[in-house]
Amino acid sequence: MIIFAAIHLTIQRKMSANPIKVAVIAPLSGPDEAIGQAIKRGINLFVDDFNEKRNLAYPPIQLMLVDEASHTGSAEDLVQQAAREGAATVIGPWAQDMAERMETAYQTAQLPALTLAPPTEQHYPEQPWLFRAGFDSSFETRFLANYVRNVVGEKTVNIIYPEGPEGERMAALYDETMQRFGTKVLYKWGYDAHAPELAARVQDIAKEINEQKLIGYLLVLGDAVDSAGIVTGLRAGNVRNRIVGLRTLATAAFVGHAQRIWRGDASLSSVLNNILLVTPLLFDTAGEAAQQFNSAYRDAYGEAPDWVAAQAYDMARVLGQTLKALNIDEHMPLDEQRNKLRERLAGMDKTETALPGNQGAVVLNPTRNSLPSAFVGVYDGSDLISALTQLTPIAQETVVNYLQEIIEGRALYVNDRFMYKTNVVYTGVKVDKVTSLDLKANTAEIEFWLWFRWRGKVEPQDLVFANAAGEIDLHKPEREGQDGDMKYRVYRTKGKFYLDYTDSKRAYGSELAGISFRHHELGRNNMMYVADVLGMNPANKKTLLPPAPTDTAEHEQAGGKLLKQILTLFNTEHARHDTLAALLRQDKVLAPLSGWAVENAWISQDTVKQTALGDPVFVGFGKQQPSFSQVDHGILIKPDSVRVRDIFPADYFLYLAILAFMLAMLAELLDYQHENRQYWRVESLGLRVVSWPLLLVALGNLFLDHSLLHWPLQTTKNIETVYSILWWLIPARLLTHLVRRFLWDPLEMRSKRKVPDSVKSLTTFSIYLMMLFGITAFVFGQSVTSLLATTGATAMVIGLAIKNNIDNVVSGIVLNIERPFKIGDQVKLKNAMGEVLDITWRTT
Known part of the structure; x- marks a missing residue:
């Protein structure tokens, strides 16, 4: 009864705790509804997990959804509404112009807020109440212009932009940046954003491009919906110029709207193919945190996330972790909650004090020197992948011969910052067989294929295998070739590798086999390995992902599969994306091993730091600790038998x-x-x-x-x-x-x-x-x-x-069980008669 009462009180307290209210202002209807959906899903993914896993010391988070698209009042009214309804903080809005109007309102209401909307320039008040993460739109525009001119080498550009102050400012900024390198934008076309006649305007632009036989790249500016209409309209008008754009082209909303309105004979993949863009996040270059978010999002919603969902998740996570760190609960006055949150958020303006997110530290209101990296992506069909050259900022206090780096082509001067030109090497691994498993030596022998696709003067096969138990031979490729400036090389080899070589969470009884490697000399600034998802799984190329987090204290531990499979019969939306594991099972990679089965598998990349080993290149003031791009192909194997954790x-x-x-x-x-x-x-x-x-x-x-x-x-x-x-x-x-x-x-x-x-x-x-x-x-x-x-x-x-004693005891046991006589009975033994006076275990 005591136990039942304790459990009842625990559940009652957990369910009855007054929540901390968080208002979410997002476009939940109208043209940007898909953006709002991504924001809502990203936030819900964290909040649902936070509320489920929290202990009694922390109150739950309650979301208050507000549709910024259908709101008819002023931006100040939205802020006042959130404040009146008891919100401790706000995430939103999405629209850049609305965020700028709300900034003063948040300060007046003393209500801290986080927004995904980028600022126009990287300028913030001394006592901010509105916090942003990521680079501003001016930085993004100049960054793209630098990349197109100095990395791609394109000298001719034309611009399609939305009419109005912001669109005209960004078009002029792009033109100004190109002119610094002796290149001038040839043509500019304006359009009325969200106007019904947009399709006709795009037809006119396409006609002019074809008639004038204009060459060069086309920069498309605008939101996701307008950009989708412009891109599909240009392709429908037979314009084949390469298209470049900003982060809006990297959203699921852009792809989704393009798919809905495209009516041409060609596939949508041919429409999107080769579009170049800037984005805050690329999942194929991102580390373990982003890959785990990717997998968890797919499990929850049955589709791939974009950077919007990932940043919304990061914003919610920053708030959740801050609430826990400050011990904010339902008993704290609302004004005190808001002030404590604002003070803590204001301190996250440097990498050292920021919380980790899907793409590194989530720096709020970053200064120029703490801006996060911008990434350049390219559509391969309808799949957004990394461009083969990325630009990585050089830390401010790093001691580098900048001029020498620029002369040798390893660095550029972009947006008043020096940046490394980082070669991206697409890397694929295909395991043929795991031929032996030695649990005492903690090793497995693995036969596998390894290949690289890259541009530039690097030798990607000069590797260090982090978990190798012996030498791995990569001296002679099985095949190599070149397509234009794209190089290709494939190796087939085998070797012994240590098991359980990472901190990846696994259940007891399971073993982690796999391959982990990095370049021997070239650090992350010079070369980045990226998992070749397209080459490894062309039939279903979006699911070769690491598993979602599986910490036993906070998450499901890769178990309960039988129960989950039964539930999946009724709810296929949450089916697990484990294509790589399925491919390994199909290829019978564990056939040489008796009694083992593939439980899960993934391929991912991350940045790892190594010790300097006294190397003067890395030792001393301004010398960065060596860090390398590392690829990890993990195969989680388990005994091929039914375990309790397979049921529960x-x-x-x-x-x-x-x-x-x-x-x-x-x-x-x-x-x-x-x-x-x-x-x-x-x-x-x-x-x-x-x-x-x-x-x-x-x-x-x-x-x-x-x-x-x-x-x-x-x-x-x-x-x-x-x-x-x-x-x-x-x-x-x-x-x-x-x-x-x-x-x-x-x-x-x-x-x-x-x-x-x-x-x-x-x-x-x-x-x-x-x-x-x-x-x-x-x-x-x-x-x-x-x-x-x-x-x-x-x-x-x-x-x-003691034979006789044992015989007597056994006889006594038999007599007491069968009871052939009792005390007082007359018993005849051969020729003697007697009366039973007593019965013990040894004598009668």
Whole structure:
């Protein structure tokens, strides 16, 4: 009852806690509805997880959705509405002009807010209440102009822009940047944003381009909807000039609207193919955090996220982590909540104080020197992938010979900052076979293909395999070639690799096999490896992703698959995207291994730091610690048998442990209240047979999973040993209960005599002796032959010595069970007659 009451109070408190209200202002209708949907999904993904995993120390987060598109009042009215309804903070709005109008309103209402809308320029008030993350639109425009002119080498550009102050300003800014390099924009065409006659205007522009035979790139400015209309209209008008654009072209809203309005004979992929753009995030170059978000988003919504959803998730995560760090709860006055949030958010204006996000640190209101990187993407059909050259900012205090770097073509001067030209190398891995697995040596032998596609003067095959247990031969390629300036090289090799080589979260009993490598000399600034998703899986190229986070304390631990599969029959939206694992199973990569199966698989890339090893290039003031682009192809394998975690998700183990403990306590209570009733003895024994193994399974898996993630390997092995011993001890203990309940107790009740303790002890000793033999043989792997021989000889000597006593005891047991006579009966033994005066276990 106490346990039930505690659980009830815990659940009641968790459900009844007053939430912290967060207003979300986004375009939930109108032309930008798809943008609003991405924002809402990204925020919901974090908030749902936060509320589910939170402990009682933190109140839940409640979202208040406000549609900025349908709001008919002023921007100030929206802020006042959020403040009146008790919002502690706000995420939004999306529209850049509305965000600028709201900035003063947020300060007046003393309401802190985060927005995805970029500022026009990187200027912020000294005491801000509105916080932005990412680069401003001016930086983005100049960055694209620098890239097109100095990386791509294009000298002729034309611009299509929305009429109005902002569109005209960005077009002029792009033109001004190009003129700095001796290039002038040839033609500019304006259009009326969201006007019904946009299609006709685009037809006129396409006609002029064709008639004038204009060459060069076309810069398309505007929001996602207008840009989609312009791009599809140009392609429908047979304009084949390459199109470039800003971050709006990297949104799912742009692709979705283009798909809805395209009516041409060619596919949409041919329309989007080769568009070059700037974006805050590229998933194929992003690290583990972004890949996990990508996978979690697909699992939740059944489609790929874009940078909008990822940044919305980051904004929500910043707020959630800040609420926890400040211990803000429902009892704190609302004004104090808002002021504490604002003070903490204002301190996140540097990389050192910012919280991590999907693309590195989420710096709020960044200064010029703390701006996050901008990435250049290109559409391969309808898939957005990384361009083969990226620009990486050089840290402000880094000691570098800038002029030499520029002369040698390794750096550019962009937007008043020096940037490295980073070569992108598309890298693919295909595992043929895992030929052997040695758990004692913690190694696996793997045969695999490895290939590279790249431009530039680099040798991508000069690798260091981070988890190699021996030398890996990449001296002679199986095949190599070149298509224009694109180079290609493929190798086939094999080698031994250490298992469990990363901190990737896994369940106890599973092993992580795989390959991890980086370049031997070239750091992340000079070369970046990117997983060649297109080359590895052309049929379904969007699902070769790492698994979602699987921390046992906070997330599902790669388990409960049977239960999830049953649920999936009724809800296919949440089916797991594990295409790479399916491909590995299809190719039977574990065929040489008996008793193992592929559980999950992924390929990802991240940046890893290495020690300088005293190298003067990296030692001293202004010298950066060496960091490298590293590729990780992980294959999570598990024993090919049904495990408890294949039936129940890992986060159910705690509930199973509570249930088992309650059943065990109920068995004790039944024994106490019904000590002499045989029926309840059977019931309580049955409860123990169920609850004890269940409790062992639940607690054992909880401890082992926690130890695997947080404690030394030897500690995990010790816990495993204890866990295995308990699987022998508990059945032995249950067997002694069974003997006592159904042999000794009924015998004593019928005979009204106590069975000698020596007999009980001998039986118990025999049971535990068999248990000891089992532990010795199956837990410690030791032979029991000599132990059995010694024990048998000892038992023989003792048996001969007390043979008569044993015979008498056994006879006494038989007589007390069968009861052929009782005290007072006349008994004839051969020629003698006598009266039964007493019956004991040894004599009559």
